[in-house]
Amino acid sequence: MDVEQKALDLKKDRVAYAWATVVKVSGSAPRHVGAKMLVTERGEIFGTIGGGTLEHQVTADAKKIIGRGTAELKSYPLGPMLGQCCGGEVDIFIEPALPKKEVAVFGAGHIAEELCPMLGKLGFSVTLVDERRERIELPAFAAVGNKLNEQPGDALRMLKFGCDTHIIVITHEHKHDEAIVEYCLDKPFKYLGCIGSRTKWAKFKDRYKARGITEEQMSRVSTPIGLDIGSETPFEIAVSIVAELISITNNSAA
Numbered sequence: 125m126d127v128e129q130k131a132l133d134l135k136k137d138r139v140a141y142a143w144a145t146v147v148k149v150s151g152s153a154p155r156h157v158g159a160k161m162l163v164t165e166r167g168e169i170f171g172t173i174g175g176g177t178l179e180h181q182v183t184a185d186a187k188k189i190i191g192r193g194t195a196e197l198k199s200y201p202l203g204p205m206l207g208q209c210c211g212g213e214v215d216i217f218i219e220p221a222l223p224k225k226e227v228a229v230f231g232a233g234h235i236a237e238e239l240c241p242m243l244g245k246l247g248f249s250v251t252l253v254d255e256r257r258e259r260i261e262l263p264a265f266a267a268v269g270n271k272l273n274e275q276p277g278d279a280l281r282m283l284k285f286g287c288d289t290h291i292i293v294i295t296h297e298h299k300h301d302e303a304i305v306e307y308c309l310d311k312p313f314k315y316l317g318c319i320g321s322r323t324k325w326a327k328f329k330d331r332y333k334a335r336g337i338t339e340e341q342m343s344r345v346s347t348p349i350g351l352d353i354g355s356e357t358p359f360e361i362a363v364s365i366v367a368e369l370i371s372i373t374n375n376s377a378a
Contacts, residue, residue: 127171131162135221139166140190140220141190141221142163142186142220143162143219144173144218145218151202155214161173161182163183167187173216174214182198182200193222194220196218198215198216198218225246226248226290228283228290229253229292230294231254231293231295232252232260232262234358235294236265236294237262238361240252243366244268246369246370251270252271255274255275260272280307289315290314292317293316293318295319305328306337313344315369317347317350318345319347321348349364350363350368
């Protein structure tokens with residue numbers, strides 16, 4: 125199997141993986157410096173760094189490193205502890221390759237102008253949705269990779285929902301916010317934040333309850349959006365949203 129092609133396929137399919145590369149060999153070892161193995165987040169392996177218990181241990185370590193998201197250099201003595209008798213030692217550099225986190229931002233208003241550049245720097249792949257062409261084409265959004273000049277309902281049907289989906293609802297109309305959140309409540313997602321006051325959310329909840337939506341479903345929504353840092357300006361609100369996303373990401377990796 126062409127391991128490099130497999131890496132491209134995994135990247136296309138948004139599957140996290142890690143490269144395990146032999147970078148140093150001392151004494152007798154099954155593979156030479158430069159040998160590579162690819163390990164997916166599910167523990168699948170492609171290529172080889174020598175087989176046996178060594179690969180089993182490296183696979184286990186690679187899965188942990190994928191979860192943490194930071195590369196590590198690890199040493200493995202090829203003796204009784206690994207059930208091998210080579211007697212040497214190998215240093216293996218394990219480097220994760222993680223798909224970009226995806227976030228859909230509904231609303232190209234003043235907060236989004238400040239927020240979208242920050243999301244890009246955080247490594248998010250941003251989809252920006254707004255039915256107002258004059259807003260979505262502003263220079264502030266030039267770096268946004270995917271801009272949907274659509275009504276929210278039409279754009280929602282284009283999105284792929286999953287356990288790593290992030291949704292930020294900051295539109296210019298309460299009716300849009302309410303409809304977007306309702307559509308998402310029975311879908312899988314990692315984060316769903318909605319702009320607005322507690323009074324606004326209380327009114328949304330009353331209407332949701334009347335339509336049979338449960339408290340458990342509504343508890344998944346982060347609103348008022350962002351960490352409570354006393355933010356008022358669009359920039360400050362954008363910072364609070366980014367801070368909340370960082371907090372969620374770091375807590376998930378802990």
